[in-house]
Amino acid sequence: MHDLAQRLWPITRSITGQGVRDTLKIIKEHIPDLAIMSVPSGTQCFDWVVPEEWVIFDAFIEDESGNRIVEYSQNNLHVVGYSTPVDQWLDLEQLQAHLHSLPSQPNAIPYVTSYYERGWGFCLTDEQRQSLKPGRYRAVVRSTLHPGELNYGELILRGDTDQEILLSTYVCHPSLANEISGSVVTAAIARLLRAANPRKYTYRIVFVPETIGSIVYLSANLARMKEKTIAGYVITCVGDERTYSYVPSRHGDTLADSVAKHVLHHLSGKYEAYSFLDRGSDERQYCSPGIDLPVASVMRSKYDSYHEYHSSLDDLTLVTPTGLVGGFLAYAHILECLEENCYPKVTVLCEPSLGRRGLYPTRSTGRIGWQTLTILHVMAYSDGSLSLLEIADRIGEPMWKLLPIVAQLFDEGLLVLNTAIGHCG
Amino acid sequence: MHDLAQRLWPITRSITGQGVRDTLKIIKEHIPDLAIMSVPSGTQCFDWVVPEEWVIFDAFIEDESGNRIVEYSQNNLHVVGYSTPVDQWLDLEQLQAHLHSLPSQPNAIPYVTSYYERGWGFCLTDEQRQSLKPGRYRAVVRSTLHPGELNYGELILRGDTDQEILLSTYVCHPSLANEISGSVVTAAIARLLRAANPRKYTYRIVFVPETIGSIVYLSANLARMKEKTIAGYVITCVGDERTYSYVPSRHGDTLADSVAKHVLHHLSGKYEAYSFLDRGSDERQYCSPGIDLPVASVMRSKYDSYHEYHSSLDDLTLVTPTGLVGGFLAYAHILECLEENCYPKVTVLCEPSLGRRGLYPTRSTGRIGWQTLTILHVMAYSDGSLSLLEIADRIGEPMWKLLPIVAQLFDEGLLVLNTAIGHCG
């Protein structure tokens, strides 16, 4: 995963343009059946219109001696996203109105975009900005804004049922490592899912530009997604090593939420549980009224909560192999819980006679061991009305630790599935 | 308001009699359409009978030298409410059986009534009582108890709908300032409501003697009140500066409760939230089984919780202009929340494109401001099933701070009213 992150990190992405296409192509190398889709500029999607495509060729600031002080070719964060073309001499004071820096983080280049107001600008460290001497500067942006297309990637992995799980990540940020970590982990999860056979559920996995991309996607697929989606996640900021975080769905009590909380509780007792008020990525769209999809988000450090956020400090030292594996593991457990969840129902009245099945200690010395106790607990709660996830929550064990026990009880005929309850049959 | 309190404070009120009528007449000067009603003694009201009317002319205790030691004309708390006529010489020991004082507050004259057992008595400071010398004393009460009437004031302010909000206060206590503060604030609120045009709701505002008055009123108006009342409050003890207090309705989760808690939370984070077990005024009747009105009480310091309560110390130094304004403000906010509450519903799928409406920051630098964030939050929760009050509670903002934003969103056509939900349409 870190190799893929290193390939994706340098690309200049925006909500449209070549960077998105290059990114999707590299991801497609890992998941060949990824469909790369396009929607023309000007297409109306709910309250929005697909914007013109932005292509950036070069951008720099020169001083009077021809020294390039700020160069897009050295760091694509130097140019404000969607900057319009310019080639103009300005004195320092005029130039300042087009510069962005972070006085509180003087060695960071900030990430700035201006999607919905036309203009141009440059980002630089505050240290460099403070060192600029009065004088004349030439600002050059070689870009185009023209009717083009918006691109996204879509992978549908069909399962035994047409009930769907949505995984959504975004591909619109330039060299910001924890932002692109979502695509890296999602690609790895997609490979895991492709290898899993059979799958109970159908997986809808999308790589979209944030906000406009999910709106475009929803406007094209809403009816089916509303009908079929049983859980979904926005995957982003899953590459650092600091913590785990969770942003709930709007309703906060969907299957996506229960599973997310269950997994994070057992992976890391002290994860950060945010409020829906803290949402900031595409759950803003998936959970909006009338859309109402059961979509939550599980992250490592949440966007906007770490000091490297949206600056050149968010690089591949923040995002590490260990961090990515942690993000991957959380989602692997989440999907295992979703796939394996079911409504077990005991076939015998009273506790079964475990002794004659070799499942009970033969002597009454000492305490009943974990295995036997867990069998008894699973049986005690398997009344057909509680899901295995709910049973695991009551027992206080991670669901994945119960799976071998449950399998044994199914084999013994002591449990059957309650197929009367819908999506987990 | 403090001026009105100064006029009302000295009047000798009881549950019936001239004091109540005088009080209602003064209030009517402020709200001319107040109807002053009367119900004859002996009228059966549910389990109760309207009592005889008590008129007090004079009362005093003289010593053998003819010195008046206790004089009703100096402080109307000196005579026990509903005292029967007497003119009798007693020695000190006999007299003691008719005296009331507060050993724990030696300089306070207590407030005592004896509505349902005939007799007479005097109240005095414990200091004075301790200084009484053995000897003969003449106790004189010049009063009458005779079939008369019970009076109350009623003001109906019609609104756009016939759904009603009940405001109830009482007019039966003599010179006790925080008791009469309820009438003072209610009169000011009534003036505010009369000036408000249009009003969504109809307001039923009553000035009744406590307990028997609300029972009399309910017995005459129950059917309509049960059908129409969406929220109500008992207004009392709203004149001191110490704190805010809240007594819930019996069910504790009515609209009256939600609004009261919302307002007090935002006016004063640390108000006193009492239990229904602590009730003590006319919510005892309004919330009784079979009546079941959604009536709570918002106060400054709750009756029975401050040391001046029911004694001569409860005067116009305890009840201040600032204290009264605080009581008024709480109710003004409560009524604003009730009037403005509604069920907003978004008209677009996904978040609206705020950028093209000038409602979104044009650059992605820094955090989204309070205004934009609040627009997004309001939109995210406006699914037509949550009231604006509930939305404000989720966002953690006072509802009145949301009103300009909501008005703007209605103007933009981004929100409409969900008129399918009843009383707030």
Next chain:
Amino acid sequence: MHDLAQRLWPITRSITGQGVRDTLKIIKEHIPDLAIMSVPSGTQCFDWVVPEEWVIFDAFIEDESGNRIVEYSQNNLHVVGYSTPVDQWLDLEQLQAHLHSLPSQPNAIPYVTSYYERGWGFCLTDEQRQSLKPGRYRAVVRSTLHPGELNYGELILRGDTDQEILLSTYVCHPSLANEISGSVVTAAIARLLRAANPRKYTYRIVFVPETIGSIVYLSANLARMKEKTIAGYVITCVGDERTYSYVPSRHGDTLADSVAKHVLHHLSGKYEAYSFLDRGSDERQYCSPGIDLPVASVMRSKYDSYHEYHSSLDDLTLVTPTGLVGGFLAYAHILECLEENCYPKVTVLCEPSLGRRGLYPTRSTGRIGWQTLTILHVMAYSDGSLSLLEIADRIGEPMWKLLPIVAQLFDEGLLVLNTAIGHCG
């Protein structure tokens, strides 16, 4: 009760056999209408089969000099329950495989059984075990395992309704005092109930061997018990003085749970509230899926929570007259709450005029007393939808303190029963 405990304590009980029969016969002396029932070995009960009957005549270990080092006749815990016959010389090393002791409690003889794997063994203090010298030992167990019967006691006390309350205790442990305390207290409670006339409910009181006994009993009586049982308790470990404990039913919110928590809260603010995960006695069967009886357990120190548990230290110094009375009192209060629970409903609108009934203080001096306040609270919550137990919980008083007040209000005609609500009519 302590006398009965002293008679029952020495008997060698197991899940079948003479010890159980002897125990039931002694209990029958106290409750003559106890029916002693038998079920033949080999009977299929749900997933279980009634085991062969075990009879133990003698057991000992001798050294080469003929000294008996371990003698069943001195303490019946010395022999492992269900030991098969043996008469064999072994050297110490071989013998060790058949010995059980508690290194952490070197002066305690542990209690060990081996119901479902055939074999033999001895229990002794770890002190004694450590003192054994290398050499030859003769191990003798004179026992039989043969088709016989399983016995239990059943007492049905009919009440005004056929709705039932289940009391279940077990009679299968040898000389362990806090285990047999359940039978002692249950016998005393049964005597109390027999004397109570009329009884609202029918009582089903059973003395069964743990686990297999309750399974046998359920298999014979399930349909009726499911239809009629409104609450039940497993009575065990009710004889020490240390604390009160509560194990909930599986659902945790049945009438049995509410009453148990109510009683323990008022008997002892700081009782131990366990989880259903901590269950360990016959609630394992009564609460299993498909059985689903509303059965909880109220104890003094819960099994498995005290260091004397399942060893020779659990004797009649741990179980005391005071401890037993405490256990008895808890169940007496529980049954009083169940019997007296009802849905009261006021007959008047608004508060009643208590003054003319002599139920209200005649003067307004001082606070309203506890009695009057409690009358008002009971009336305020008696809307016909809340049970007296729920009303007591809201008021914060033990239900038994409300009973005289409620009786008075029924007498005054201020309350009637809401017979529309089922089992407490």
